[in-house]
Amino acid sequence: MTARRGRLLAVVTAVAAAVLVAAVVVDDGDDRPAGPTAAPVAATTTPATGGPVVIVPGRPGEAAVTRPAGEARADAPPRHNTLDTWYVRMMIPHHEQALEMAQLAAGRAADPRISALADRIRASQAPEIGVLRAWLTERGLSAEVAGHDHRAMRGMQSPEAMSRLAAARGVEFDRMFVRMMTDHHRGAVQMSVDLLGVGADQRLQEFANSVATEQNVEIDRMRDLLPA
Incomplete structure (x- = not known):
């Protein structure tokens, strides 16, 4: 019985840890509770410069990366020339x-x-x-x-x-x-x-x-x- 309780506790702990990691997209020092869902592309600020950054999803199998918002806008084609x-x-x-x-x-x-x-x-x-x-x-x-x-x-x-x-x-x-x-x-x-x-x-x-x-x-x- 003790062994079963131990295994159950381990499963609950692992699930809680996974939920906690998934809920934290970017730690920007904001103590407010996280929303129920996270957008695939989010804007925040860099600790070093305080400038806005954008989280850019990676290709399949690759991790997301953060880039300065100005660079992300520059990647978009001009609306007219x-x-x-x-x-x-x-x-x-x-x-x-x-x-x-x-x-x-x-x-x-x-x-x-x-x-x-x-x-x-x-x-x-x-x-x-x-x-x-x-x-x-x-x-x-x-x-x-x-x-x-x-x-x-x-x-x-x-x-x-x-x-x-x-x-x-x-x-x-x-x-x-x-x-x-x-x-x-x-x-x-x-x-x-x-x-x-x-x-x-x-x-x-x-x-x-x-x-x-x-x-x-x-x-x-x-x-x-x-x-x-």
Whole structure:
């Protein structure tokens, strides 16, 4: 009987010790009772510097380690980079010119398919401008680029070409519209494809992929609409 009690006492003692070890994740000198559970990643302070540290779980079979919180934040990829910002700032005026051309179709286009295409461009690119402006606003960034000539961007049409388009009517307008908008779309596609290789923001990656895909489709449609 005494031997059984001894073994039972030993088991109870071992279990209590295991529970005590599991409950103590980091001893930071806080005398408050530990909570019922411990998070897999916890922040505390180092005794030496008093700075915040993060407990980083190890890979399977490895022990957790503590690292300064600043280092842990540095490991995370940036939410966006300067090339993301440049793309947004350039794509806004690029889209705005596409809307300007599309708005000219009303009362000038002879082919109803040209008018329908212009309506689709307005319906898609106007909301996209809103998305791009919101992206900048969320990050406290301005849409302006001091000293930059937007006319130098790929696909942008010159003021003279825009004036000729506005003065055209009928078949002449249709021909000019298709050619100018095709060139404009190709510029947007190239800008978007370029971003896919260098951007860091996931939302912009999806946006740029959508622009490249949709405008390539519209380029194919316009090829069939080009008057002889």
